Amino acid sequence: MEGFETRLACLKERIRAAERAAGRNEGEVSLVAVSKTHGAVAIARAYRCGLRHFGENYLQEAAAKQDSLGHFDIGWHFIGPIQSNKTRLVAQRFAWVHGVERLKTAERLNAHRPDFFPRLNVCLQVNISGEASKSGVDPREVPTLLEAMAPLPRLRLRGLMAIPAPDDREAEQRGTFARMRELFDRVAPIYGMDTLSMGMSDDLEAAILEGSTQIRIGTALFGARPKPIAANNP
Ligand SMILES: *Cc1c(COP(=O)(O)O)cnc(C)c1O
DSSP states (O other): OHHHHHHHHHHHHHHHHHHHHTTOOTTOSEEEEEOTTSOHHHHHHHHHTTOOEEEESOHHHHHHHHHHTTTSOOEEEEOSOOOGGGHHHHHHHOSEEEEEOSHHHHHHHHHHSOTTSOOEEEEEEBOTTGGGOOOSBOGGGHHHHHHHHTTOTTEEEEEEEOOOOOOOOHHHHHHHHHHHHHHHHHHHHHHTOOEEEOOOTTTHHHHHHTTOSEEEESHHHHOSOOOOOGGGOO
16 A cells, blocks of 8 residues: 555655646645545545545445445545436535536536535536547537526536547647636636646646646556446446
8 A cells, every 4th residue: 555655745746846837836736536446445545645535437336435434524526427317316425526518417416416515516528629539518518508507506616627538749738728728717707617627647747737726636646447347337
C-alpha cells in the first residue's frame, strides 16, 4: 500500500507544477479520486491520506462500497453514463453527477432527489471532440439544455464536464480544453456555475493550463485498473 502514498505525492506535485505554470493559485484545482474497479480498502486508504471526493462509474459496484464506508465523510461523484432506470439510485446515493446529457435524465434525477438532501450537484457532459467520442451534448446545444435544466429545484447546476478523445499531442489536448473553457466562460456566469471538470491521468497538465477547476484521476492514483467484470456492471 506504500505505492498509493508515492503515487499521491507524485500526483500532487504534477498538479502543483501545472498550477504554477498556468499562473494559478496553489490548491485551486480540486481532485476527484476515481476509484472505479478498486475496493473499499483502497478508498479507505486514500481517505486516510486526506482525499474526500471519489468518483464511480458503475452503480452496483459503487453502492457496495458506499455501504461499507457509510461512516466516512465522502463526497461521491457519479461519473459514468446514466441509464434512465438508474436515476433513482444515483439521486439517492451521490452528491454529484457528471454525465448528464439529456433533459429527461435531469428531470428524473430532480424527481428522485430526496427533499431532505441538499440539492444534487450536476455537470453537463459535453461532446467536445465531436465524432470520436460519442457521449455528451453537442456544444451548440449546451445553452438551451442549461436553460431547460435551470428551473429544476432539486438540482444545482455546477458546470461542464468533458472526456476528450485520447490524443498524445499536448497542443491538441490544449486546443480541445480551450474550447471547453470558452464555452464554460460563456455560460457559467448565467447560472453561477463554478466547475469545469476536465483532465484525467494522461492529460491533467493540459487541462489545468486551460482552466480546469476539477480533475478526475484514477490510474495515476490507484494504478492500472483490472477490467471491470461485465456481469457486475450491466
Ligand atoms: C475512468 C475515468 C476517469 C479516470 O481516468 P484515468 O485515466 O484512470 O485517470 C476520469 N473520468 C471518467 C469519466 C472516467 O470514466
